[in-house]
Amino acid sequence: xxxxxxxxxxxxxxxxxxVSNNLFITFIAVKPISxxxxxxxxxxxxxxxxxxDLIRIPxxxxxxxxxxxxxxxxxxxxxxxKEAGADKVEIKETKGHPIxxxxxxxxxxxxxxxxxxxxxxxxxxxxxxxxxxPFEPTVRDGKIYARGACDDKGQFYMHIKAFEIMMKxxxxxxxxxxxxxGEEEVGSDNLGIFVKENKELLKADVILISDTSLISLDQxxxxxGLRGLSYMEVEVTGPNRDLHSGVYGxxxxxxxxxxxxxxxxxxxxxxxxxxxxFYDKVDELSAAERQAMNKAPFELQAYKNDLEIGxxxxxxxxxxxxxxxxxxxxxxxxxxxxxxxEGAKTVLPSKAHAKISMRLVPHQNSKEISxxxxxxxxxxxxxxxxxxxxxxxxxxxxxxxxxxKAFKAAASAFEEVWGKSPIPTRDGGSIPIVALFKKELGLDxxxxxxxxxxxxxxxxxxxxxxxxxxxxxxxxxxxxxHFGN
Amino acid sequence: xxxxxxxxxxxxxxxxxxVSNNLFITFIAVKPISxxxxxxxxxxxxxxxxxxDLIRIPxxxxxxxxxxxxxxxxxxxxxxxKEAGADKVEIKETKGHPIxxxxxxxxxxxxxxxxxxxxxxxxxxxxxxxxxxPFEPTVRDGKIYARGACDDKGQFYMHIKAFEIMMKxxxxxxxxxxxxxGEEEVGSDNLGIFVKENKELLKADVILISDTSLISLDQxxxxxGLRGLSYMEVEVTGPNRDLHSGVYGxxxxxxxxxxxxxxxxxxxxxxxxxxxxFYDKVDELSAAERQAMNKAPFELQAYKNDLEIGxxxxxxxxxxxxxxxxxxxxxxxxxxxxxxxEGAKTVLPSKAHAKISMRLVPHQNSKEISxxxxxxxxxxxxxxxxxxxxxxxxxxxxxxxxxxKAFKAAASAFEEVWGKSPIPTRDGGSIPIVALFKKELGLDxxxxxxxxxxxxxxxxxxxxxxxxxxxxxxxxxxxxxHFGN
Numbered sequence: 001x002x003x004x005x006x007x008x009x010x011x012x013x014x015x016x017x018x019v020s021n022n023l024f025i026t027f028i029a030v031k032p033i034s035x036x037x038x039x040x041x042x043x044x045x046x047x048x049x050x051x052x053d054l055i056r057i058p059x060x061x062x063x064x065x066x067x068x069x070x071x072x073x074x075x076x077x078x079x080x081x082k083e084a085g086a087d088k089v090e091i092k093e094t095k096g097h098p099i100x101x102x103x104x105x106x107x108x109x110x111x112x113x114x115x116x117x118x119x120x121x122x123x124x125x126x127x128x129x130x131x132x133x134p135f136e137p138t139v140r141d142g143k144i145y146a147r148g149a150c151d152d153k154g155q156f157y158m159h160i161k162a163f164e165i166m167m168k169x170x171x172x173x174x175x176x177x178x179x180x181x182g183e184e185e186v187g188s189d190n191l192g193i194f195v196k197e198n199k200e201l202l203k204a205d206v207i208l209i210s211d212t213s214l215i216s217l218d219q220x221x222x223x224x225g226l227r228g229l230s231y232m233e234v235e236v237t238g239p240n241r242d243l244h245s246g247v248y249g250x251x252x253x254x255x256x257x258x259x260x261x262x263x264x265x266x267x268x269x270x271x272x273x274x275x276x277x278f279y280d281k282v283d284e285l286s287a288a289e290r291q292a293m294n295k296a297p298f299e300l301q302a303y304k305n306d307l308e309i310g311x312x313x314x315x316x317x318x319x320x321x322x323x324x325x326x327x328x329x330x331x332x333x334x335x336x337x338x339x340x341x342e343g344a345k346t347v348l349p350s351k352a353h354a355k356i357s358m359r360l361v362p363h364q365n366s367k368e369i370s371x372x373x374x375x376x377x378x379x380x381x382x383x384x385x386x387x388x389x390x391x392x393x394x395x396x397x398x399x400x401x402x403x404x405k406a407f408k409a410a411a412s413a414f415e416e417v418w419g420k421s422p423i424p425t426r427d428g429g430s431i432p433i434v435a436l437f438k439k440e441l442g443l444d445x446x447x448x449x450x451x452x453x454x455x456x457x458x459x460x461x462x463x464x465x466x467x468x469x470x471x472x473x474x475x476x477x478x479x480x481x482h483f484g485n
Numbered sequence: 486x487x488x489x490x491x492x493x494x495x496x497x498x499x500x501x502x503x504v505s506n507n508l509f510i511t512f513i514a515v516k517p518i519s520x521x522x523x524x525x526x527x528x529x530x531x532x533x534x535x536x537x538d539l540i541r542i543p544x545x546x547x548x549x550x551x552x553x554x555x556x557x558x559x560x561x562x563x564x565x566x567k568e569a570g571a572d573k574v575e576i577k578e579t580k581g582h583p584i585x586x587x588x589x590x591x592x593x594x595x596x597x598x599x600x601x602x603x604x605x606x607x608x609x610x611x612x613x614x615x616x617x618x619p620f621e622p623t624v625r626d627g628k629i630y631a632r633g634a635c636d637d638k639g640q641f642y643m644h645i646k647a648f649e650i651m652m653k654x655x656x657x658x659x660x661x662x663x664x665x666x667g668e669e670e671v672g673s674d675n676l677g678i679f680v681k682e683n684k685e686l687l688k689a690d691v692i693l694i695s696d697t698s699l700i701s702l703d704q705x706x707x708x709x710g711l712r713g714l715s716y717m718e719v720e721v722t723g724p725n726r727d728l729h730s731g732v733y734g735x736x737x738x739x740x741x742x743x744x745x746x747x748x749x750x751x752x753x754x755x756x757x758x759x760x761x762x763f764y765d766k767v768d769e770l771s772a773a774e775r776q777a778m779n780k781a782p783f784e785l786q787a788y789k790n791d792l793e794i795g796x797x798x799x800x801x802x803x804x805x806x807x808x809x810x811x812x813x814x815x816x817x818x819x820x821x822x823x824x825x826x827e828g829a830k831t832v833l834p835s836k837a838h839a840k841i842s843m844r845l846v847p848h849q850n851s852k853e854i855s856x857x858x859x860x861x862x863x864x865x866x867x868x869x870x871x872x873x874x875x876x877x878x879x880x881x882x883x884x885x886x887x888x889x890k891a892f893k894a895a896a897s898a899f900e901e902v903w904g905k906s907p908i909p910t911r912d913g914g915s916i917p918i919v920a921l922f923k924k925e926l927g928l929d930x931x932x933x934x935x936x937x938x939x940x941x942x943x944x945x946x947x948x949x950x951x952x953x954x955x956x957x958x959x960x961x962x963x964x965x966x967h968f969g970n
Binding site for chain 1: 546547548549607608610611614670671672698712714716723724725726727728729730731732733734735736737738739741742744745746748749750752792793794795796797798799800805808809812813814816817818819820821822823824825826827828829830831832833834837838839840842844867868869870871877878912913914915938941942943944945946
């Protein structure tokens with residue numbers, strides 16, 4: 001939330017000079033430059049060039065036209081992991097997009113870290129809103145602008161570079177396993193199958209993921225809670241063909257209007273979701289927990305200014321941080337029907353559609369919520385139309401422990417590199433696979449993310465700070481130091 | 486309404502044989518074949534070939550990419566009117582698409598008929614719903630399938646062919662003027678200016694238009710009422726950029742949801758429009774008038790079967806015929822926002838849009854209604870979003886007299902050619918220019934349309950019956966016979 005918390009005094013590194021795309025970064029150290037930082041400084045141009053080549057591959061998993069690109073990205077990731085020094089590096093086929101696996105076993109007594117990331121990205125549209133093309137990384141104002149710059153190419157690539165440093169400098173005191181998938185943005189269904197079928201291969205002590213955000217560059221944080229997801233599509237059919245709105249308008253139910261009425265009815269006047277049973281299993285936090293949560297730095301006016309909105313909106317009785325952290329939500333992600341082109345067309349559409357997703361909190365269950373949603377939508381459909389509900393993908397909410405050895409190692413890494421203790425936070429987003437890792441592998445996850453909420457993930461002009469990328473690599477190396485033997 | 490009234494016994498002509506696209510039509514006359522019908526029969530292949538060439542030009546006025554095609558259509562119409570024997574045939578430039586004008590003055594004492602039509606068409610999308618390409622006319626089951634086949638290329642082209650027949654056979658006992666425009670589907674703004682600036686040129690006794698529907702092929706009708714139109718676009722803006730629905734969902738108002746809530750609120754539980762003042766000027770018909778109107782043949786179950794809907798919908802207290810004939814309506818013609826592509830994208834959109842149009846009845850005023858709509862939408866917008874309302878185009882409702890010489894001539898033409906008196910009907914659609922002709926030129930219009938409500942105007946697979954086309958030409962010639970000296 002860089003833009004709406006107090007501006008950072010960035011304590012270690014300082015960006016001195018940046019000349020167009022030819023980037024010179026000089027680090028002014030306030031303490032002697034570490035061997036790790038020295039290595040990053042020497043190799044920064046190559047690190048970025050490699051990341052840019054990965055970003056240039058439009059690996060949009062949701063769009064079947066990009067199937068070849070998704071594979072190309074997998075092959076690129078495989079080659080870079082191999083190059084960095086891992087063994088058994090290979091592409092694991094699935095029914096969908098492939099998974100890249102690689103490992104470095106350094107000693108039977110060493111703890112094992114399983115690094116998870118995803119090389120697939122969200123679709124880039126609306127394309128006309130991008131200042132520079134989504135798949136041509138461009139540096140502006142110290143940030144890499146591109147689809148996937150942060151989510152998750154820029155973030156998981158830090159792990160490959162941290163691994164390279166450890167290999168070059170003889171540092172690895174942990175076993176390291178990489179599992180980088182290509183279907184995170186479409187629900188990770190095939191990764192779920194892969195995990196279930198490869199429990200021996202994936203044996204580890206902890207999962208390490210960088211796919212979340214920091215509070216800000218001057219306040220590090222570690223995500224300890226993630227919301228789950230139920231993503232649904234609703235199709236409302238009125239007449240069997242598009243009709244002339246003059247000839248039939250007023251006498252035949254308009255599916256777009258009916259869809260609007262159904263969507264409007266999904267929230268009550270207090271911003272609560274009206275689906276029967278929706279809140280039944282929601283984990284209600286204690287007053288003390290809520291109080292602790294609201295201590296995170298947050299300025300409402302700066303938040304509103306950043307988004308250029310007059311008022312915030314949400315469930316009555318909860319703060320903005322609570323609304324995105326501990327409360328379940330329902331959002332329209334897309335809606336369409338009828339004539340959407342230039343000018344005017346007097347049509348009464350045959351069909352209208354919406355993509356609607358719900359974010360879930362502990363202990364809601366994605367499958368149950370999807371069923372409640374479907375049942376409710378069918379029950380409120382008027383007899384003038386036909387309604388079809390299609391579930392897309394889902395994922396379970398997750399909470400990670402803060403008393404594990406791995407969490408403590410992550411906290412120590414932040415303290416060492418940033419000079420500040422990280423605050424545990426709950427993220428509004430979802431990484432459905434975290435709950436699956438716990439269930440299938442019995443492993444907890446450390447969510448060591450280096451993005452910012454303002455990085456425009458899933459939006460036009462997604463970006464990732466160069467500072468975040470480089471300090472992330474250093475912090476990851478420090479994590480291994482504190483976690484390993 | 487061919488498909489939901491009793492099947493026609495077509496009294497004069499009968500389609501005997503149709504072999505793929507090579508069409509043979511044999512007319513079995515129940516009375517001696519007239520000279521006019523003989524001419525049509527001899528020239529039917531050429532008539533169709535000419536119409537098909539016109540249809541093949543994708544003159545979509547709403548889409549600026551088709552500007553060149555619209556002009557090509559104008560030039561084609563000019564050449565055909567000239568060829569048929571008119572004088573002073575030329576393309577009249579406007580600020581938008583051009584108007585084709587031509588005339589044949591046969592005598593100062595003869596009455597003058599001003600034929601109006603439009604050579605522009607609605608956009609063809611959704612393209613994937615067309616069985617055959619929209620701009621490649623294809624005959625199936627005795628009907629020409631193509632965009633513009635009926636609205637209005639097929640219909641106005643009958644007038645050019647009727648004129649050709651009269652010229653060849655030495656029949657014209659009227660002065661004939663043609664005014665065929667290219668902006669009917671986008672509001673006829675420039676025709677309005679042209680009419681105001683060319684009152685002398687356009688002097689006439691009556692306007693004759695074929696751009697409406699018959700009840701059925703066994704029950705001719707003449708449209709005597711048309712609804713007006715106010716076509717609006719609404720844009721709702723929430724945050725200044727698309728957001729990650731996990732990070733911001735539940736804390737920031739979703740413009741798609743807000744738009745749905747606003748649209749849902751525009752009708753009450755009785756199907757009445759909630760915009761304050763909307764019904765103030767609506768002309769309420771007497772019980773006797775309503776009773777007469779409901780005598781038109783109509784079968785509700787056949788209507789529902791044809792559209793494959795479970796129930797009809799509309800304003801409480803009115804029949805289906807009344808809902809489309811004498812009541813004003815409000816329809817969503819298009820809605821869009823957020824991610825509408827394949828798969829799932831967890832975005833909280835920055836903007837959502839809708840195209841909404843209202844059909845107006847006498848004595849509602851399009852400008853007033855557009856203002857009431859705009860004011861109401863802005864008044865119900867919550868402080869969490871910004872709402873913009875953009876008027877597209879409008880037109881006034883119209884009622885035409887049934888006691889004029891021209892109306893009686895049209896009725897006689899139907900009686901002569903069809904052997905049945907036409908029923909006066911009120912159409913749900915709008916031809917905004919009719920009210921303008923009355924206001925600026927002081928002229929009444931005869932709406933002698935030969936389409937059917939089931940012709941899928943403005944929809945995929947628009948079509949026009951070959952029977953309708955040929956009998957229309959004959960009926961138009963008969964109109965001149967009864968109207969002229």
